[in-house]
Amino acid sequence: MIINIDNLLRDNIKNIVPYSTARDESKGKKVEIFLDANENPYNTALNRYPDPKQQKLKEKIVHNQQISIKNLFLGNGSDEVIDLLVRAFCTPGKDKIMIHPPTYGMYQVAAQTNDNEVVKINLTPDFQLDVEEILKQSNDKVKIFFICSPNNPTGNTFKVTDIERLLTKMNAIIVVDEAYVNFSEKPSWTKRLLEFPNLVVMQTLSKAWGVAGIRLGMGYASERIVQVLNSIKLPYNLNTLTQETAINVLDNIEEYRQKVETIKAEREKLFVELGKLPVVQKVYPSDANYILCKFNDANATYDYLMQKGIIVRNRSTQPNCENCLRITVGTPSDNEILIKHLRVYFI
Ligand SMILES: Cc1ncc(COP(=O)(O)O)c(C=O)c1O
Structure with a gap:
């Protein structure tokens, strides 16, 4: 199946013009006096707005990975990535998401907040994806399938061939939530990003990296999906302290x-x-x-x-x-x- 991301996006999101921050406009120019953002001019180390594009942090995250910054979105925890995906792809009162209980609870909360129905296809008794039932129940209203692998709370990773099948057979965004991947010996789906335009992989600094308190989540996806998420996020979704701490933490490998x-x-x-x-x-x-x-x-x-x-x-x-x-x-x-x-x- 050939998947066109724009056909899955909500119509009002397709051509949205992102808010242009004062920092965006001054970027790349030689500026010494900042009178553009109504900031307080007296230096407290935090008197300036943070970088809305999180350039340095993104460079640090993709360093040593075969991933371009264009394929990386950063959120206030992966919970923000979940929320933005639902809002980008699911029209309230019309579209649906799919989940595989037992699973992480925030997918359902994000969908309900946006008034989207949740289609639940339980895992099999051995905690694997019920692929036949998932395919049977998918239709053009189901815009996102959230797969949590390793799964919370069961702890297992799903079969690669099952996820591959869903990526190619479902006309939907397939999110693989890898919050716990760093504790697993199995490879990350970030390595397969270029093969599947509808794949979104989520990771986080909250678990293995030990900084749940700073709230930093990653969404890896095709360029178009990342561009859309960037255009609908709050301009300064990652504060300065988070960006600086994350860079230090990532240095401490x-x-x-x-x-x-x-x-x-x-x-x-x-x-x-x-x-x-x-x-x-x-x-x-x-x-x-x-x-x-x-x-x-x-x-x-x-x-x-x-x-x-x-x-x-x-x-x-x-x-x-x-x-x-x-x-x-x-x-x-x-x-x-x-x-x-x-x-x-x-x-
Ligand atoms: C599967 C899964 N995804 C995402 C999250 C949330 O991660 P973050 O702290 O990055 O919002 C959790 C937190 O428990 C989780 O279990």
């Missing part, structure tokens, strides 16, 4: 590697230890920094851990997740305390 390796090693330990507990029925393998675990009684176990001052995520109401808790991998000491309490808990 050794620290990042060490933390990711420790978390992965702890995940494997936790997987084994959880599996030995009498209160545990099943531990699901994970490519992420959390483990989904089926207990004899998830609600009682959740309350017990809470009494011990430990909070985990109760996912037991999600499809195919009865009695399941999602446990984030903590520090070695966090994990030890968790296991110590669970060892003496019988239900």
